[in-house]
Amino acid sequence: MRALKHILPAILFLALAVLPSCMKYGPAEEEDFNIDPSGEGLFIINEGNYMYGNASLSYYDPATKQVENEVFFRSNGFKLGDVAQSMTIEDGTGWVVVNNSGVIFGIDPSTFKEVRRITGFTAPRYFRMLSPTKAYVTQIWDPRIFIVNPATGQTTGYVTTDMDFESGSTEMMVEFGRYVITNCWSYQNRILKIDTQTDEVVKALVVGIQPESMVKDCNGKLWVLTDGGFEDSGYGFEAAKLLRIDPDSFEIEQTFTFPSDDNASKLTVNAEGDELYWLNSGVWKMSVEAAHLPVRPFISREGTLFYGLTLNPVNDEIYVSDAIDYVQSGVVLRYSPQGELLDTFKVGINPGNFCWR
Amino acid sequence: MRRLGTILLAVTAFLAVSCNWNEVIDDTKPMPPEISLDNSSAVYTIMTGETLTVSPSYKYVTGATYAWSIDNKVISTEPVLRYTDDVAHSVYIRITVKTDAGSASDEIRVDVKAPAPPPDPEPEPDDSFWTFPQTEFNVSLGRSILLKPYDIKEDDGISYIWTVDGTQVQDDASAGYVFEARQEGSYEVRVTHGALSQTLTVNVCPAEGAYRRAASAASSPTASRIFEFTPAPGQYVNEDYTANTPEEAVEYVVKRFTNGSYVSLGGFGGYVVAGFDHSIDNNGGYEIGIVTHLSEEYTEAGAVWVMQDENGDGLPNDTWYELKGSDTFAETTIHDYSVTYYKPSAPGMSVQWTDNQGRSGKVNYMGAYHQQEWYYPLWISEDSYTLRGTRLEAHNYDRSGNGTYWVNPPYGWGYVDNFNEIDMLGSKDTNHFRISDAVRYDGSPADLKYIDFVKVQNAINGSSGWLGEISTEVCGIFDNNLSE
DSSP: OTTHHHHOHHHHHHHHHHSOOOOOOOOOOOOOOOOOTTSOOEEEEEOOOTTTTOBEEEEEETTTTEEEOSHHHHHHSSOOBSOEEEEEEETTEEEEEETTTTEEEEEOTTTOOEEEEEOOOSSEEEEEEEETTEEEEEESSOSOEEEEETTTTEEEEEEOOSOOTTTOOOOOEEEETTEEEEEOOTTOOEEEEEETTTTEEEEEEEOSSOEEEEEEOTTSOEEEEEOOBOTTOTTOBOOOEEEEEETTTTEEEEEEEOOTTOOOEEEEEOTTSOEEEEEESEEEEEETTOSSOOSSOSBOOSSOOEEEEEEOTTTOOEEEEEOTTSSSEEEEEEEOTTSOEEEEEEEEESEEEEEEO | OHHHHHHHHHHHHHHHHOTTTTSOOOTTSOOOOEEEOSOTTOEEEEETTOEEEEOOEEESOTTOEEEEEETTEEEEOSSSEEEEOSSOEEEEEEEEEEETTEEEEEEEEEEEEOOOOOOOOOOOOOOOSOBOSOOEEEEETTOEEEEOOBSOOOOOSOOEEEEETTEEEEEESSOOEEEEOOSSEEEEEEEEETTEEEEEEEEEEOOTTTTOOOOOTTOOSBOOEEEEEEOOSOTTTTTTOOOOSHHHHHHHHHHHHHHTOOEEOOSTTOEEEEEEEEEEEOOSSOOEEEEEOOOSSBOOOEEEEEEOOTTSSSSSOSOEEEEOOTTTTOTTOEEEEEEEEEOOSSTTOOEEEEETTSOEEEEOOOTTTOOOSOSSOTTOOSSEEEEEEEEBOOOOEESSSSSSOEEBOOOSSSOBTOOOTTTSTTOSSEEEEOGGGEEOTTSSBOOOSEEEEEEEEEOBOOBOGGGOBOOOEEEEEEEHHHHO
C-alpha cells in the first residue's frame, strides 16, 4: 500500500535522492497582500504530494480568524514547488524550504513576495540563520550541512560530519550560544553539536533510533524525541523515547520510554518553555518537571489524522493539522489551552509544519 | 593574609550552600507525601488474568492512608497495588496518598491485553473437483460466450458432455463449451463429467444496441452509481470506516469518490463496479478515465473490465470483457486466477489465502500502522470468499537490500494505478482506457459499440515488506467522451 509512504517520510525521501526535482513555474496573475506587520500570524506549510509540485503556503490571522490559501502562488505568480518542508522567520524574512525542488525562498512575511532565493541543494530540510551573512541548511541524504550567505544566496562552505551520502542526514537545528545542535533523523540515531565559530562538529551523542524532533525548554535544556524507526526497518526498531539533555555537558539527563506500540512525533514546546507537547495519535502534554510521561492524551484523536502541531506563542492556543487522507486539502484545528476545539479551517495538502510571525 | 582568605572562603562557602540562609529552617515541620512510580512511562501492560504489582516509592508517609481508584471508586487501600483484569482494555488508576501534612496523587494506565490467539491452522482449499462461480449468463444475440468449470483439480481423462435444452452439443476432453447466441430465449445448459453434473442458464438477450442509452446534455461524466465494492483483505479495509453490509460499503465508496479520495481494493482480486446514467460510446479513442494515485516507482496495477447492459435491467449482471493491457497476453500473466481469503479466527490477525495455483500466503496484519481489528471486510459474512480475475506478474522488489525501500516498476500501459506515458495522456492522476481494447474469452476483439458498466480489479498478488500488500487505489471513474 503506497499511501503508507506518506506516513513514513523516511521512505519518501529515499526517493528524493534518486529522482529529479520538479518545480513548476508558470506565469499567473500576481495578487497584492499587505498584512499588518505588527500583528501575529500563522504560516501553514503544506507539503503537497511528492512529485506533484503542489506544495503551498497558507496564512492564518488569529485576530480575524481568516485564512488565505496559496499565498505564495497568489503573490508571486508561480508555484512554491514540490514538498514544502519548513519555514522560519529570521531577520524579517520568511525562509521557506522546499525539499524536492531543492530551493529556499526568502519571502516578505507581510506581502508573501519573494525577496531572496537560495538554490543549489538536493533535498534541503531546515534553515537556521546565524547572522545576516551566515546560515546553516540541513539536508536529507547528505552528510553535510550547507553554510550559506542569505544576503547573496551563495553557498560558502559545509559543516562536514562522519556520515556518508547514502544514509547521512541532518534535520532540525536548536541554538545554544555559539553552538547549534542538530538531530540526525532518517536511519540515524545521534544528535550532533556544532561550533558555529569553527563550523565543526565538536560532539556527537547517541540518543536512540531516529531522533525526530527537538526543542529547548525554560531551563535551557534540550529535549529530543526519537520515533524509534519502524517495524521491519533494516536500521532497527525500538520504542520511541523522550530525552532531556544538558546542552553543555552533552549528556542525557533523563529518559522517558514510550509504550512500544506508540508513534510519537512533532515535539513542541509552549512559549514559556515549561510544557512539552507532541503527537501520538492525539495531542499529548507534559510538564518539563514531570516525573513520568502522561498516561492519557490531552486531546484525543477522533477520526482525524494529526500531522502537524504548534502553539500560539501569545496565548498557548493549540493548532493541529489534519492531513485527512494525504490527498485532499488538509484542515487545521484550533484548540484552547484547555484542549477545547474552537474552530477549524481548510488549508493545503498535507499541512506538516507551521511558522509564527 | 592567607589565613584571612581561608576564613572568607569558608564564610562564602557557607552562604553559597545555604541558599535560604535568611529563612528559619524547621526540621520538625511535616512534609506532604511524595509518590515516585516505578515506571517512567506510567503505563503498565499485562495480559488478561495476570496480576500486576505496582510498587511506588513513597516519602513522608508516616500515618498515611492510600487509595487506588478507578473512576473515583477505590479498589485498594494498600501502598502496593495488585491488580488483575479479565477484560482486554486500557484502564486508568489513580493513587492518592494522604497524611496530616497534605496529599499527593498520580495516575497510571494499565493496558490489559488478551493473549495472542494461536495462529490459525493452514486453510484447507476446497476439495471440490470443479467450481462454477456463476450459473446464470446474459449474452446478446449474435455473440458467443465460453461456459466452463473452473479450478478443475485434475485431468482424469474423462470427457465433458454438454447439452443444451437436453440435446447433446459437445463430448470432448476439454472442459469448455462455446455457446453461440443464435436466438433470443432462455436455455438450460448442462455439463456432465462422469458422475458429476452442473446446470447453467443462458439468457440470449436482444442484439447489441437494444438497450443503449445515448448520452445527453444532462448526462453526468462521472459514474452515477456504485454497484459493488468487494475489496480483498488489506490494511486499509475497515480503516476509518464501518460498513457492515454491502450497501454500506457502497456508500463508503460514493462518499470517498465524491470527496476525491481513494478507495483501496486490498489484495489481489479486490474490485469496485460503477455504472453511468448513459452508455459510453466507443469512438475509437480513450473513452474511460480512472482517477488514481500514480507513482513512477510503485505501480499497484488494476485491470479494467467493461460490460454492456445486455438484458436492459440496469444491473451489472451480464458479460464482463477485459480491456487488454500491455501484459494481457504475456506468458507470465495468469487468466482465471483465483484467490480464496479466509476470515481470521480472532481480531488483529493476518488473513490467510490460497490460490488456484496451489500457493498460499497471508495478507499481513500491520498493527503498527493500521490498528483496525479486521482486515477482512466486515460486510462479508462468509468465513471465506474467492476473488477471480487476471493476475499480472508482480514486479516489486526491495531496492535497498535491507527491506527499507520497495519499488514496483510500472507495466507498459492499460492498467489503473500504473504510471506510464501512453495512457496517462498528460494527466498526473488518471489512466485512460479504450473500449476497443475489450477482448473476448479467446483474446479476440469484442467489438463493443458502447459499454454501461466498469469494473476495476486489483491484478497483482504481491506484498512489499513493511509496505504491505500491493493494492490498487481508485479515486473515481468517468466518461472521458463527456469530459473532453
